[in-house]
Amino acid sequence: MKFSLKTFLWLLPLTIVLTQKLSAQDNNYISVLARELRNTKITAFQNVENYPEHTIKLSDLDGKTAILLDFGGINCRGCVAGLPVLDSLQKKLKNKLLIIWVTQNSKEQISEFLTNNKIGKKLSIPIMANDTDLYNYFLGKSRQIPQEVMIDCYGNTIGLVGGQVVSGPLLNFLANVRMGTGHYVELWKDPR
Amino acid sequence: MRKIYFLLPLLMIISSGLYAQIENPVKWSYAAKKMNQQEAVVFIKATIDENWHIYSINQKPGGPLKTSLVFIPSTGYQLEGKLREPTPHTVHDEVFDMEVSYFEKSVVFQQKVKLNTGQAVVKGKIKYMVCNEEKCVTPDDVDFSIPVK
Structure with missing residues (x-):
């Protein structure tokens, strides 16, 4: 040739x-990440609002519940707009999946958001304030929000989804995640 | 044929490298205009990609992050008056339930300075958040250094 x-x-x-x-x-x-949360120093999610003891220990979830970390913030319109969908998804999945909204906002800002914002007032998902560790570990230099990280019930980080919270890829993704039952979950329909 | 084997990976690296870059839809540029020996105006321009926007320097708290410019004090100049911006688009945002003021495409911020020795280098930092309908990016602070001669 x-x-x-x-x-x-x-x-x-x-x-x-x-x-x-x-x-x-x-x-x-x-994008399947070959990183495991269990290999990090992170043993608990701290400063969690909307959660009884304000701390979620990973050991309490191990083998039982998958985790969806939704990275966002109260200043990001797209992030806030996606919260009702995550909230309804959480209600639907109950003990199989724990959805945590991970923010870098202060506790005071989150409290104000939960009290005054009309979307915030209706939220029941746990919200992490003042985070830096999870942001640094999972998002690195990417400063784009929202982004979602899925961790299966064995603490393995199995995926990072960027962009729209309610997008088809996330829902397809959830369909293939090992949830608390240890089985793959059947295909989800968009909760909207 | 050997050349193809060499070129293909090279091309792939070049083109995939383009997509590995961190998204930043705002480009900043600077200029200065001397009015006389004692006074000048510095111009700080944001050129914003299509469908993205940055927020007003006067955006109230409780909504998106406002753009802020911090000037580093110097013996060469003093700020004269406040930082100025053109009239932003202002809308009532349903999600934040408040008035939100923003700029699309481009915006020029202006700051008048008093020169102590006829020339100076105006330095500072820009903090901002850039968003579209779905997502936001909060890039690293941008340092600027604008010579006024």
């Missing part, structure tokens, strides 16, 4: 399209 400028020009867009497709899959679907 003779390699010419023509071949190069033909290959360039093809390669870009191919890698774009791979990259889009990473961003929008599941």
Whole structure:
């Protein structure tokens, strides 16, 4: 095969399209992370509002409940707008999945949000205030919110989903997660 | 053919590298205009990608993060008056249940400075949040250094 400028020009867009497709899959679907929460120093979720003891120990969840960490903040419109969907998802999944809204907002800001914001007033999911460890560990330099991290009931980090909270990829993702029962959960329908 | 084997991975690295970059929909640029030996105006411009927006410097708390500019004090200049911005778009936001003021496409912030020695370098930091309908990005603070000659 003779390699010419023509071949190069033909290959360039093809390669870009191919890698774009791979990259889009990473961003929008599941990029399986070979990181395990159990290998970190994180043993509990601290400063949790909307939760009786304000601390969720990972040891209490081990083998029982999968965790969905939704990274967001009260200043992010898209994050706040997605909360009612997560809340209804939590009610539907009850003990199989624990959804935690992870924020870097202060406790005072979260309390004010739960008291004054019309979406906040109706929320029942636990909300973590003042987080830095989980943000640094899971999101690294990416400062984009919302993003969701799924941890299965054995403490394995199994996926990171970016973008829309209520998007199809997240729901498909949940369909393939080992929940508290140790079985894969049947395909979810959009709770909306 | 060998060249193809060499070029393909190279092309893939180049094009995938483009997508590994952290998303930042705002570009900042700077300029200064000297009015006379004692006075100048510095201009700080945000060029914002389509469908994204940044918030007013006067955005009230309880909603999105306002844009803020902090100037580093210097013996070369003093700030004169407040930082100025054009009139933002203001809407009542249902999610925040409050008035939200923002800029799309581009915005120029202006600060008048008094020059102590006829020239100076105006330095500072920009903190901001950039959002679209679905998501927000809070990039690292942006340092600026604007020579006024």
